[in-house]
Amino acid sequence: xxxxxELEDLDCANCARKxxxxxxxxxxxxxxxxxxxxxxxxxxADDDRFDEIMRxxxxxxxxxxxxxxxxx
Amino acid sequence: xTKKQRKELQRIIIAAIIFFVFMIGENxxxxxxxxxxxxxxxxxLVPYYIVGKDVVKGALHGIKERDIFDEEFLMTIATIGAFAxxxxxxAAAVMLFYSIGEWFQSYxxxxxxxxxxxxxxxxxxxxxxxxxxxxxxxxxxxxxKPGDVIVIKAGEKVPVDGEILEGSSxxxxxxxxxxxxxxxxxxxxxxxxxxxxxxxxxxxxxxKKYEDSTVAKILDxxxxxxxxxxxxxxxxxxxxxxxxxxxxxxxxxxxFVPPIVIYAATAAGIIxxxxxxxxxxxxxxxxxxxxxxSCPCALVISVPLSFFGGIGAASRAGVLVKGSNYLExxxxxxxxxxxxxxTLTKGEFRVSSVLPExxxxxxxxxxxxxxxxxxxxxxxxxxxxYGGDIEEKLIKDMENVSGQGIKALVDGKKVLCGNDxxxxxxxxxxxxxxxxxxxxxxxxxxxxxxxxxxxxxxKEEAREAVSAxxxxxxxxVVMLTGDRREVGEVVASELGxxxxxxxLLPGDKVNIVEELEEKLSxxxxxxxxxxGINDAPVLARADIGIAMGSMGSDAAIEAADVVIMDDNLMxxxxxxxxxxxxxxxxxxxxxxAIGVKTVVLILGALGIANMxxxxxADTGVSFICVLNSMRALRE
Numbered sequence: 097x098x099x100x101x102e103l104e105d106l107d108c109a110n111c112a113r114k115x116x117x118x119x120x121x122x123x124x125x126x127x128x129x130x131x132x133x134x135x136x137x138x139x140x141a142d143d144d145r146f147d148e149i150m151r152x153x154x155x156x157x158x159x160x161x162x163x164x165x166x167x168x
Numbered sequence: 169x170t171k172k173q174r175k176e177l178q179r180i181i182i183a184a185i186i187f188f189v190f191m192i193g194e195n196x197x198x199x200x201x202x203x204x205x206x207x208x209x210x211x212x213l214v215p216y217y218i219v220g221k222d223v224v225k226g227a228l229h230g231i232k233e234r235d236i237f238d239e240e241f242l243m244t245i246a247t248i249g250a251f252a253x254x255x256x257x258x259a260a261a262v263m264l265f266y267s268i269g270e271w272f273q274s275y276x277x278x279x280x281x282x283x284x285x286x287x288x289x290x291x292x293x294x295x296x297x298x299x300x301x302x303x304x305x306x307x308x309x310x311x312x313k314p315g316d317v318i319v320i321k322a323g324e325k326v327p328v329d330g331e332i333l334e335g336s337s338x339x340x341x342x343x344x345x346x347x348x349x350x351x352x353x354x355x356x357x358x359x360x361x362x363x364x365x366x367x368x369x370x371x372x373x374x375x376k377k378y379e380d381s382t383v384a385k386i387l388d389x390x391x392x393x394x395x396x397x398x399x400x401x402x403x404x405x406x407x408x409x410x411x412x413x414x415x416x417x418x419x420x421x422x423x424f425v426p427p428i429v430i431y432a433a434t435a436a437g438i439i440x441x442x443x444x445x446x447x448x449x450x451x452x453x454x455x456x457x458x459x460x461x462s463c464p465c466a467l468v469i470s471v472p473l474s475f476f477g478g479i480g481a482a483s484r485a486g487v488l489v490k491g492s493n494y495l496e497x498x499x500x501x502x503x504x505x506x507x508x509x510x511t512l513t514k515g516e517f518r519v520s521s522v523l524p525e526x527x528x529x530x531x532x533x534x535x536x537x538x539x540x541x542x543x544x545x546x547x548x549x550x551x552x553x554y555g556g557d558i559e560e561k562l563i564k565d566m567e568n569v570s571g572q573g574i575k576a577l578v579d580g581k582k583v584l585c586g587n588d589x590x591x592x593x594x595x596x597x598x599x600x601x602x603x604x605x606x607x608x609x610x611x612x613x614x615x616x617x618x619x620x621x622x623x624x625x626x627k628e629e630a631r632e633a634v635s636a637x638x639x640x641x642x643x644x645v646v647m648l649t650g651d652r653r654e655v656g657e658v659v660a661s662e663l664g665x666x667x668x669x670x671x672l673l674p675g676d677k678v679n680i681v682e683e684l685e686e687k688l689s690x691x692x693x694x695x696x697x698x699x700g701i702n703d704a705p706v707l708a709r710a711d712i713g714i715a716m717g718s719m720g721s722d723a724a725i726e727a728a729d730v731v732i733m734d735d736n737l738m739x740x741x742x743x744x745x746x747x748x749x750x751x752x753x754x755x756x757x758x759x760x761a762i763g764v765k766t767v768v769l770i771l772g773a774l775g776i777a778n779m780x781x782x783x784x785a786d787t788g789v790s791f792i793c794v795l796n797s798m799r800a801l802r803e
Contacts, residue, residue, distance in 0.1 A: 105172065107274060109469040110239065113405060129395040132469070133281055133476045138395060159233050162226075 098140040104165040111161045118156045183215035212256040220263040237412045239463040246459035253449040258779045269787020276794040290343045290362040295327035309378040320370040326363045329381040330372040337368030345486040345734040396491025408464040419458035427451045457772035460782035466761040470793035477800030478750030487743045488731040498747035502692035508649035510699040513624040519553035523619045531618040537578040538585040584611040604658035633737035640744040677706045750800045757793040
């Protein structure tokens with residue numbers, strides 16, 4: 097399933113890059129793209145574990161930048 | 169300015185005032201109490217704390233996550249190091265200028281993000297849905313369904329693609345096509361979402377849902393374009409991954425190795441005492457300058473921003489570029505292959521000459537009568553060239569001879585209208601014609617009357633566009649066509665093309681594009697331009713597939729990498745120029761950022777560059793690169 101989310105307070109481009117790197121290592125994630133410019137996250141991940149993966153994604157984002165929120 | 173930015177700015181101003189009052193005061197000797205080093209430490213700790221609180225907090229978070237290459241962590245270590253070696257003002261200043269730099273960067277990025285968004289401000293906010301009782305109500309564009317009827321008032325945006333039922337107006341399509349001359353819109357015409365209605369009131373039957381409408385598709389494309397990364401962006405990502413660790417390791421080495429070596433060498437008597445600069449503290453200070461420069465931010469922000477701006481500039485000109493990678497390829501374009509019909513030519517067939525000239529009227533009249541019941545495009549062009557009324561009852565026994573032409577009885581005379589094969593089959597003595605185009609011979613009662621030549625007309629701007637494309641750095645402009653050699657060569661020489669491949673079968677086009685691509689070096693790119701109707705395989709095969717004149721055509725938007733929304737060939741040189749400019753801005757940023765950082769790193773290691781220079785190499789460079797990137801947005 098491919099979905100797009102908005103990100104709030106994503107303040108540094110290098111952080112976006114780090115998030116991308118960390119999220120791509122989560123199991124079940126086929127494709128991840130974080131656009132610092134558009135403040136958007138596009139993810140393509142396994143359908144059956146999608147919610148679980150998204151929780152993991154959220155944790156990963158918080159790890160890199162605690163201020164950044166994903167609007168679901 | 170966002171709320172967060174405003175709060176941050178206040179803190180920066182307060183910290184800056186405290187910092188400068190005490191620093192200037194100390195230098196003028198106004199504050200004798202600052203000679204006490206503990207009081208001095210506390211005084212400079214205040215502005216440090218005000219601006220640096222969040223940075224230090226971020227650093228602690230970095231430690232918790234075991235991310236030692238975290239920018240805030242490194243900045244904290246650098247400033248604590250400066251405090252430790254007794255450089256209190258420097259420590260506070262690094263944190264202050266780091267915050268100022270970060271603030272400007274965030275402000276500039278926010279501003280550029282907004283200006284790019286404004287550029288794509290084509291999304292309609294509402295639709296006026298007409299109910300059965302004749303009243304209208306405002307609904308969200310996503311609520312209207314195909315078949316619904318909506319009303320578009322003067323000055324409103326067209327919310328979804330539809331067909332005009334009532335009313336006529338001039339419609340401004342600039343936001344979608346980049347074309348500044350308004351188009352007329354009348355009942356029966358299709359109307360594209362994102363355009364702005366001029367004067368009249370339009371009643372429109374909805375053809376597509378909002379998600380499938382042109383405007384939603386364009387927004388989606390442009391937003392996703394930055395996810396297809398260019399090679400330059402990929403290089404930066406790889407560079408960023410290794411840059412920080414290398415600089416940090418460099419800092420650690422710088423802090424410990426030279427002082428130990430110098431100490432050992434001095435102790436062993438190899439070098440005299442104090443010959444080589446500074447003690448242990450001096451090397452720690454130098455290591456701290458390294459840490460300040462350790463973030464690759466300038467590159468990580470500015471390069472994608474340049475591409476984003478370039479894509480924005482292109483879409484303002486009515487050209488959709490589906491990814492940064494395609495924009496990059498366009499910047500390196502060296503061969504442009506073009507389809508002929510519908511791309512370089514209008515795809516409309518017109519009578520271009522009638523031979524012999526003195527019998528023109530009669531020849532056209534006979535041809536128009538004979539062709540009257542045919543629905544072939546040739547018949548339409550002959551009839552429009554004739555222009556007069558046709559008395560249909562005079563036409564009898566019309567017969568269509570496949571692959572040859574038409575036979576008919578016109579006013580009792582036997583008229584033949586067709587190609588050379590028809591003439592030979594009917595044993596007519598005719599004068600063969602070598603003209604470029606489709607040649608139609610006309611005979612009446614066994615006697616040859618004359619010839620009508622029908623050809624496609626070249627687009628008005630085609631010649632100028634081809635020379636502009638060459639001026640933009642494209643080495644070869646090549647044409648592919650299924651037409652006869654004579655026809656193709658006339659068009660090629662008229663337009664100043666490098667080469668024309670003629671009499672091709674559909675499959676040949678892919679082969680030729682492959683052949684041409686093989687001859688190119690890695691740095692050279694090939695683009696194919698077509699109308700997107702039957703050249704999907706070629707569009708897909710070329711480095712860059714450009715679809716023309718495809719406003720609203722889903723197939724073309726799907727197949728191509730670059731979509732030119734109006735029919736104008738001049739958009740091609742324009743987008744090549746935008747691409748070239750974007751690429752050179754990205755390269756300038758890379759060279760400038762890496763250059764300044766490297767120089768400051770070297771000078772820092774030698775003890776020449778201080779903390780101030782390091783702060784400039786970090787945030788100052790980022791700021792300049794962001795400003796430079798914004799130039800990509802302007803054409």
